[in-house]
Amino acid sequence: MFNLLKKTLSNVVSKFSKSVEESEVESLKSEVKKEKESEVESLKSEVKKEAKESEVESLKSEVKKEAKESEVESLKSEVKKEAKESEVESLKSEVKKEAKESEVESLKSEVKKEAKESEVRSQKSEVKEKKAVEEKPHEKKPKEEVEEKPKPGFFAKLLGKKEELGEETPDSRLQTPDSQGFAEKLTGAFTKTKISEEKFEELFWDMEITLLQNNMARKVIEKIKEDLKGELVDKLIPRKGIAETINKSLEKSLNEILDFKVPDLMSFTDKKPLILLFVGINGSGKTTTIAKIAKRFQDNNKSCVLVAGDTFRAAAIQQLEEHANNLKTKIIKHDYGADPAAVAFDGVKYAEAHNIDVVLIDTAGRLHTNQNLMDELKKIKRVANPDKIIYVGESITGNDCIEQASKYNEAIGIDGVVLTKVDVDEKGGTPISIAYVTEKPIWLIGVGQNYEDLIPFDKAKILENLK
Numbered sequence: 001m002f003n004l005l006k007k008t009l010s011n012v013v014s015k016f017s018k019s020v021e022e023s024e025v026e027s028l029k030s031e032v033k034k035e036k037e038s039e040v041e042s043l044k045s046e047v048k049k050e051a052k053e054s055e056v057e058s059l060k061s062e063v064k065k066e067a068k069e070s071e072v073e074s075l076k077s078e079v080k081k082e083a084k085e086s087e088v089e090s091l092k093s094e095v096k097k098e099a100k101e102s103e104v105e106s107l108k109s110e111v112k113k114e115a116k117e118s119e120v121r122s123q124k125s126e127v128k129e130k131k132a133v134e135e136k137p138h139e140k141k142p143k144e145e146v147e148e149k150p151k152p153g154f155f156a157k158l159l160g161k162k163e164e165l166g167e168e169t170p171d172s173r174l175q176t177p178d179s180q181g182f183a184e185k186l187t188g189a190f191t192k193t194k195i196s197e198e199k200f201e202e203l204f205w206d207m208e209i210t211l212l213q214n215n216m217a218r219k220v221i222e223k224i225k226e227d228l229k230g231e232l233v234d235k236l237i238p239r240k241g242i243a244e245t246i247n248k249s250l251e252k253s254l255n256e257i258l259d260f261k262v263p264d265l266m267s268f269t270d271k272k273p274l275i276l277l278f279v280g281i282n283g284s285g286k287t288t289t290i291a292k293i294a295k296r297f298q299d300n301n302k303s304c305v306l307v308a309g310d311t312f313r314a315a316a317i318q319q320l321e322e323h324a325n326n327l328k329t330k331i332i333k334h335d336y337g338a339d340p341a342a343v344a345f346d347g348v349k350y351a352e353a354h355n356i357d358v359v360l361i362d363t364a365g366r367l368h369t370n371q372n373l374m375d376e377l378k379k380i381k382r383v384a385n386p387d388k389i390i391y392v393g394e395s396i397t398g399n400d401c402i403e404q405a406s407k408y409n410e411a412i413g414i415d416g417v418v419l420t421k422v423d424v425d426e427k428g429g430t431p432i433s434i435a436y437v438t439e440k441p442i443w444l445i446g447v448g449q450n451y452e453d454l455i456p457f458d459k460a461k462i463l464e465n466l467k
Contacts, residue, residue, distance in 0.1 A: 006428075006466050012210045013250065017243035019203045023195070197233045204228070215398030215429025217437045220257055227253045254466070257432060258459040260441040263416065265293070266300050268387065273305075273351035275359045277344075277386035279377060279412070281404055282365030285420035285446065286392045287316065290360045291323035292446070292454035293418075298327060302357040307347030308333040309340040309380065312364040320362055327451075330356075340364065340376065344384040361386065368407035381412055388415040390443065393434070395425040402434045409438050418454075420446035431462060 195203075204225055211221050231249045232242075268274050276293070278286045287310070294304045306324050308331060310316035317333050324331035332347040344361050351359045361384060366373035381389070391414040393401040401419075408414055417438065419431055422445040435442050442457040 008210055008214055009250065009466060012207045013243060013246045016203060016207050017246050019206075023199055023203065194234060194236050195232050197229070200229055200233050211429070214427040215433070217399060217402050217429070217433035219437050220429075220433045223257060223436070224250065224253045251463070254432065254463060255459075257436045258462060260435050262441055262457050262459075263443060264456075265296060265443070266302075269297075269302055269357055271387055273348070273356050273359050275348060275351075275361070275384060275386040275388075277361045277363070277381065277384060277389045278392055279363055279389060279408055279414070280365060280392040281367055282313075284365060284392045284394050286310075286365065287319050287323070287362055288449075289392050289418055289420060289444075289446065289454065290320070290362055291327065292451050293444070294323075294327055294329060294358070294360055295451040296454065297358050298329070303355075304329050304358045304360060305347060305351050305354075305356045306331045307344055307359060307361040309343050309347075309362045310364040311336050311338045311340050311343065316362070316364070330354075341380045341383040344380050348384055359384075368404050368411065374411050378412055389413060390416050390418055391440075392418045392420060393430075395419045395422045395430045395445075396427075398427065398430055399433075401430050402437050405434055405438050405440070409440060414438070414440055416441050416443040418442075418444045418446070419457075423447040423453075428466070431457075 208221055208225070211224070212218075216224075228246065228249045231245055237245055278290055280286050290306060294306060297304050304327075306320055306329060308317045308320045310320075311334060314336075317336065321331050321333065330350070332343060332350055334343045334346075340363060347359050347361060350356070361380070363377065363380060364373075366377065368374060389412060391405050391408050393405055395401065405414065405417060417434055417440055419434070419442060422431060425431070431442065431445065444454050445457055447453050447455060
């Protein structure tokens with residue numbers, strides 16, 4: 001039961017979660033790339049503000065390659081042709097003369113240690129690898145003081161959190177009060193995903209089509225969609241947890257959709273006689289269902305009388321009479337073409353006169369669109385004054401069954417639903433949808449042709465079959 005729906009739901013969840021993940025990877029890569037570029041620009045701006053004009057021009061010539069042709073050619077010559085140690089020392093001497101020794105040494109140390117992706121670091125790295133230039137410390141500080149209060153590096157200022165640096169540092173002004181460091185943002189970007197509402201709508205489309213194909217009612221699909229949207233849209237979700245999140249949301253939605261109280265038929269027998277009127281379209285299985293329910297009452301020591309209210313369909317009376325003979329119970333019948341309301345009236349009077357516990361009234365099948373036949377059904381209701389009106393529908397007819405039950409409820413008011421042929425319903429959307437749409441509980445489901453093959457609706461078993 002529900003094997004196809006179970007397999008379909010599993011496939012659509014897998015496909016949906018994969019689509020979410022793939023769609024976010026590209027957007028996250030783009031976002032991270034933009035953040036990198038933004039950080040590089042911030043780095044360049046920081047250098048411009050803190051360095052002297054000569055340092056700025058020197059850094060611009062190294063990073064942007066905008067210096068004079070002679071300086072560019074000189075730097076390329078030093079880097080590519082592996083200049084002699086005397087040329088390297090000469091370059092160091094020029095830099096030391098243009099900037100204060102402490103700022104130059106600090107800047108070099110920061111750039112060499114942390115500016116791995118910037119062009120400045122790339123150029124300095126080439127020089128370092130080819131020249132193996134050793135740097136000299138600017139000033140000596142007591143060992144204890146250096147270990148207790150390490151100075152944050154240049155990239156550490158940009159990548160670290162503000163509160164770790166203090167409120168007054170120039171670098172802290174680059175971050176918002178609650179911002180993460182760039183490294184943390186980068187880690188989060190590739191371990192968690194966030195999906196926009198627009199993207200969700202696009203990805204859910206395939207899932208919606210699949211649910212419709214499995215006889216899920218539109219109202220139920222909207223419920224599933226809204227619940228899933230609340231779990232996914234604009235929420236940071238671990239990338240490996242997308243499928244799990246979707247499955248949990250589906251399970252929660254289905255649990256709420258099927259959250260209705262299933263009444264016990266025996267609880268209605270305090271009223272005597274209990275009058276049950278069975279309605280539905282042609283071929284839905286009303287007559288057989290009446291016989292099965294009569295057997296349940298008999299098994300609980302309740303006497304029954306069957307009323308052949310279908311005076312239109314050929315052999316309908318004989319069919320119900322055969323069930324009455326099998327069950328050894330009384331049947332009230334008239335000739336074909338008789339007024340079904342009169343047959344129902346006689347059945348109720350017989351039960352009252354003979355102290356019968358339950359009256360079960362059969363009716364001819366009819367489409368809800370046939371107004372004359374629906375008016376006839378209303379007449380039967382007025383004459384018989386049933387305690388409960390039960391709609392009998394085929395599970396395999398899907399959304400048609402749901403629509404018909406809704407129309408019957410609007411026309412005469414139904415109290416509950418019996419679904420037949422659930423055992424051959426592979427799609428399974430009807431049992432899940434009909435009670436939610438009609439707001440009437442499913443009392444019983446038919447799972448075979450024998451009298452015992454009519455069982456109470458069990459939400460737990462339905463959900464278990466879908467896992």
